[in-house]
Amino acid sequence: MGPQHPASVGILGGTFNPPHLGHLALARHALDELALERVVLMPAHASPFKPAAPDPGPEHRLSMCGLLVRGTPGVSVCALEIERGGDSYTVDTLTAIHASHPEAELTFIVGADTASTLPAWREPARLLQLADLAVAARAGTTREEVLASLRSVGPELTGATQAHAGAEAGRDGHARAERVRFLDLPVIDVSSSAVRRRAADGRPIEDWVGPDVAGYVREQGLYRAPPGGAS
Numbered sequence: 424m425g426p427q428h429p430a431s432v433g434i435l436g437g438t439f440n441p442p443h444l445g446h447l448a449l450a451r452h453a454l455d456e457l458a459l460e461r462v463v464l465m466p467a468h469a470s471p472f473k474p475a476a477p478d479p480g481p482e483h484r485l486s487m488c489g490l491l492v493r494g495t496p497g498v499s500v501c502a503l504e505i506e507r508g509g510d511s512y513t514v515d516t517l518t519a520i521h522a523s524h525p526e527a528e529l530t531f532i533v534g535a536d537t538a539s540t541l542p543a544w545r546e547p548a549r550l551l552q553l554a555d556l557a558v559a560a561r562a563g564t565t566r567e568e569v570l571a572s573l574r575s576v577g578p579e580l581t582g583a584t585q586a587h588a589g590a591e592a593g594r595d596g597h598a599r600a601e602r603v604r605f606l607d608l609p610v611i612d613v614s615s616s617a618v619r620r621r622a623a624d625g626r627p628i629e630d631w632v633g634p635d636v637a638g639y640v641r642e643q644g645l646y647r648a649p650p651g652g653a654s
Contacts, residue, residue, distance in 0.1 A: 433462035442491045445611035463501040467511035490635040514546040517553040529554035535564040539572040622646035
């Protein structure tokens with residue numbers, strides 16, 4: 424989390440396999456729209472939910488995240504989940520951050536498609552007690568679908584979300600509104616799987632991941648199709 428102990432922190436988690444400019448745009452937008460002091464990319468050591476995909480390993484993904492955000496004010500990378508090892512559960516990560524920085528107000532930043540799966544996560548109600556939720560638009564997933572899923576976890580949260588008003592007690596005992604926010608951000612048409620396919624085909628990926636990450640992928644020989652195999 425860094426030595427400055429910011430009071431308001433956004434957590435953008437994921438496998439980041441690889442990280443791309445859509446991730447950076449989301450981090451920068453959340454930083455501005457939610458008036459956060461910092462947004463951190465939190466690459467998972469291993470996702471318990473995503474199917475297996477060609478993975479160069481957590482250390483490579485961590486390095487690429489660092490290259491993606493380099494020089495971006497207010498955006499950084501945290502290695503907490505990678506250092507912890509094993510499957511990465513968001514509730515465990517938020518619990519650890521809250522224990523070490525109890526004064527911090529946490530916001531978990533997530534795409535609408537992922538937010539709609541929240542009831543299947545480990546201790547989803549506890550997760551929403553530890554952090555507010557900021558939801559980014561995703562093609563194929565509506566706000567109504569997200570709200571319907573969250574309603575099964577915390578009906579009071581979706582009520583506040585739909586009205587975008589009302590207040591409830593925050594972790595510091597003060598009243599706070601809008602525990603769930605929908606970010607005013609256009610759908611970003613780029614995905615890590617598409618980047619991997621493009622890299623495996625030997626096509627340029629700079630426009631999708633930026634020159635630093637693209638250079639790293641090239642120099643390290645990541646995501647190459649196996650000789651004689653399909654991409």
